[in-house]
Amino acid sequence: MEANLARHLDVGEGTSTFACTAHHHSIPPRTPGATAFWALHLDVLVSSRSAGSDPKSHHVTLPSSSGLARFLTSIRKAAAPKTASVSICLILPLDNGYVARSDFLQRRLECWEPALQTASFVPPTSFVEWVPFPAGGLSWTDLSVIVSRAVGVIHLCHGTPASDIDRELRNRLSFPWLLPDPIRPRRIAWVQGREDLQSIGRALEAAAALGIKLVILDEPGHWLQSSDSPGVHLREAFVEVDITPDSGLSGRVVAAVGSYPEPIDGVVTISDVRLAAVARASRELGLPTESPEAYDIAANKGRTRMLEEELRMGAVGATDTGVGKESFVLRHAGDLQSFLEGSSLDFPRIVKPVVGWSSECVSRVESEAELVAAVQRAADRHASSPTPSTAVVVEPYVAGPEVDANLVVLDGEVLFCDISDDFPSEADRAGAGLWANFEETQNVMPSALPASEQVGIREQLLRSVVAQGFKTGVFHCEARVRNSRYAYRANQEDGIVDLVPDAAATESNGEPVDVYLHEINARPPGWLETAAVLLAYGVDYYALRMLTAIGDDEAARIRALSKPFLDGPQFHLSVLMVHQGLAGVMRSRDAVGEYLDGHPDVQANVVDFYSRKKGGDVLEGHGSAALCWVGFLSVVSRESRRDLLRRVEHVAGQLTYEMETEDGRLMRVRGLSGKGLFALD
Template sequence: MSSRSQSIVAFQITPETNPFQLQVSFESKSITPQAVGTNQPWYWTLDLVLCPVPKGPSQSASIIRLNASDSPHHAFLADGLERALRSSAPPTISRFIFPAQDGYVTRNDFLEQRLECCELVTRSESFVVPLQAITSIEPCQVTECNLADILTKSIGGIVAYSNDPALVLTGLNEQMRNRLSFPCIVPGPLQQKRVAWVQGRENIDVSRRAYQAARALGITLVIMDNEGHWLQDEAWSYLREAFVPLDIEIDNGLAQRIVDAVHAYPHRIDGIVTISDFRLPAIAKACEILGLPTSPYEAYAIAKDKAKTRMLEPDAHESFTVSSVKDLQSSLVIRSSSSLQYPLIVKPCHGYNSDCVSKVWNETELAEAVRRASARHADAKDANTNVVIEPYIDGPEVDINMVLLDGEIISCEISDDFPCDGDAEDASIDAGFQETKVVMPSGLPADERQALQDSLKRSVLRQGFRSGVFHCEARVRNSRVRYSNHDGILDLHPKSEPPSQEISVYLHEINARPPGYLETAAVSMTYGLDYFAIRLLLSLGSTEDIRVRALAQPFLNGAQFHLSITIMPQSRAGIMKTEDAAESFLDEHPEIRPQVVDYDTQMKSGAVLEGPAAASLWWVAYFSLISRQSRQKCLELVEVVQKNFSYELE
């Protein structure tokens, strides 16, 4: 078959059905992305444009017999064929992806994962199994006579519909160059590995992507969590090899309990993972005892503790630590009151989700904030009453997610944390610092983004890490931009008088794990980066470095859209009456649904809402809203959602 041809072809989907004719245009082509260690493309495509046969005298045609019941490749094509038979339907484009190199597939859902949210694609499906060995095939091997057999050698398929197939095919070529810009086929062999996942998360809605990643990578999961956890139920057994009941309370015995559970398990465990901040040191200690891959226990212990983190920074002299109000008074005797530059930030050393963080304006508020923060975790099994006191940095706050491998940044992206109640100029001690919205990609100037990347790499290395996925939070001092309201939309804008001082980075915290589920999902859709997959591979050590490097490559053109993770906080106290507030909102505003790529309701019918003064930072719902046009359009959509979102209380 030539690289481009057109003919009338008869297809028979199953032996029991009659053949039917379609006009088919064939075209094969290679696209730019290269395989690891070569200068050659790692795949080529075969496009079938399917249309009803034009009216006129009947024409003879060779019959291509498919076996849709046994072959996923044939079943995929059969779907497109049946739609193409409808005279009113636009032409069906079925694109099949073939390997141009031998090797092993990095993850078996490579096509679905990297084409997520691609407007041109109606459906995509990978045809490979995890860890599958791939044998290359050349376009010249394709003929009309052997098409049915050749299709079974393809590794994935795409379906699109358009009255202008040429335009769509050109667009698909561009999208595939952009999205499949990572080496999906790597040298091998790759081996099945087993990972113990400690703490299975609260429900499937905030963990699904992690378990999907494990399956796609060919990693067998053993879940370790408390007796009665939902993953112990048989209904969820497909997600894991086994559930091991284990006391995962955070105390001095956790590491040894994990070691004992691994020793007792009947099969070899190759790595251990958790995404629970407070359990990370225990996991590292268990791995050290077992001889499994890990970063040093000491590094995780520093990252967990905000005081130890701050003391390693070049500007450590600006902050100090106390453990009680009495301790504060002693510190203030040493530090003259005039040396304290208000406002100050007070936060527990062992905190999370900006819990119990306060901004204070005087010594009275400082003492009250220390009292609250020191009491926050005083009764926990790993009790810690230490409190960090540091300057409030009046500059843009950001999330920086980076992947390090052997001390080298192999991936980094930055998002903007928009101002929250505590950032207001007149914020009281009770104003919280819960995130309101996270927008990606960042709107900071390029030099400030580079400064963040360079500074935070140094911070991570100072703590003792060399490899890992890190979710960091920081602010830019002396930024050239600030948040201001233009035409009702709050966003970053250039300052009228740029500061004369050099920009610098003020680190808030380093979390030695992927970002939270909302942000990890958003990054996967925006950039094609799956931090869960990368973290799982890193837990297996250097044998998986080649897959880590492959999967740490974002889309070639960067973010595919502007995305805002928009948090809908508790605005009132009471019992939730609305069954599902996010779903109800989308039903009432169907015009917004196409711009919502992810959402969830946390406080469903029957949930108790404590209102804005809630001690815990649970939100009602969230929406990940996108615009392919501009950041401004994305923020305008956010404004619409925030103004119109509502729920009923009993």
């Protein structure tokens, strides 16, 4: 519907006037269960002119403090000298309701290329009234009401077809962003504030948009304690607490929460070694929580494996004895010899500590001699930690494709699940050796596995989550797919490795697809993957984790914010890891940032990046028990998975960093290995 009304928007008290043309307004097709809305498209002149220069003009006066006034003023200030006009789109609701998340427009439109800038005008948890659609045509009397009641605005690329805009708005905004029942402001205690703003910034922003005040519990001197730290405005308070993950942690959390002067609605941590303690503290405080005993099982790879053997293989009593049909758990390295004397093992095998993270001290062994060495190494890893453990799990090496699967579960129902392909690691190569590791190389979403296998992954992992004792939460699961019809193979034309249909890995042998669980992390994935899923699918795991900590009262928001884009992920995305090589000291100030600054052609397809190791930081080296990556890039393609992997190979062949070795030599090192990085033979 067209409305060619060349008139003026008067911003402020007549001091700054923008001429605008309302050229299109429309209602995108409504999706059942989603908030209905309509869109008004305007072209706005950004050159400032006197309000009285055109005696025939009609004016819509906006208070200078209004969101739209500030938005237009910022666009005018940033506009290039020769810019005549800009295109904007106002979003108007056709339903009444309370806003589920105040920044929903920014988050759901992130990385949509035509959207240059977005702004929301609704405060957290506020009530929003519907704005009738002008079916009979738009008048400037209508517009004076419309601009004051828009929930948000989008600055669009000139020339974007209105039909494309309407289609994409329906894709991205078809979820219940307005809810019928009032939403109370909340307060959460967050245990462990993470290492820097980038690793927690999106969680802090999500809390503010949800109307949740955050109280950070962490050690004295943490960066979020200082009143002038970046992001400090996003937390309500900082409380000094000894968060050492020992037997006294739950009591210290109880004391801190109990003595806080304002009521706290829930306690959250995303630290693996603190999950069970926080659950125990929540239970003692009478706050919502999942079972602490479930967290105990999830945190223990030995108990997880034995429970899986009972569930899937009928290994009765495995959780009590530590011995299953395929795997076994050793309390100490010294127990291995007696086990070997009474058993015959096939190889290859996987050895890992029963506690741990990031694939630390996980080894693939090909013989009894390697098994003995790997068990000792794994047993030593956490022997001197605050909660000592020398236990080790030994299990078969499963050669099928590895996946990361994240599940949002509410009362035993999966609301959302994303599955991504965890590409082969160094230790997946035959003959890689005992000291090769399983550090991630790249994680590609969405998965290339066939839909039938993805359904099996989702269903089998949900059964495992429930079997451990969980009902609600966000769960990051890692698993391999046995008997998959897909396998990693190198393309004959360019050598690029990908997951493809494989004649040698079909279901012709009659074996059903089986999901071999490695671990359930009862929290969102790491922040780089959490950000990747938000960008690709529009679902924010940090926001959902905080809402699940508040309990049943937030079920409606959990359901609403678990809705992905209608058309699926907006691009193919690879979380590409930059690894350490030699031990020494990092000399590049910002390895990934410096690379991107020098390669603007690559920047256009990188939506997120970070250098964890900065200039002057110690590099532990490839053989360290504590694995630590140098940085990462989230590389995307809107064209195809094949195009994405070509872009990844391009980056892998170029990205280097400078370091000083332990013997004082300056070297420029490749953090990625090109085609060879993902090869299996």
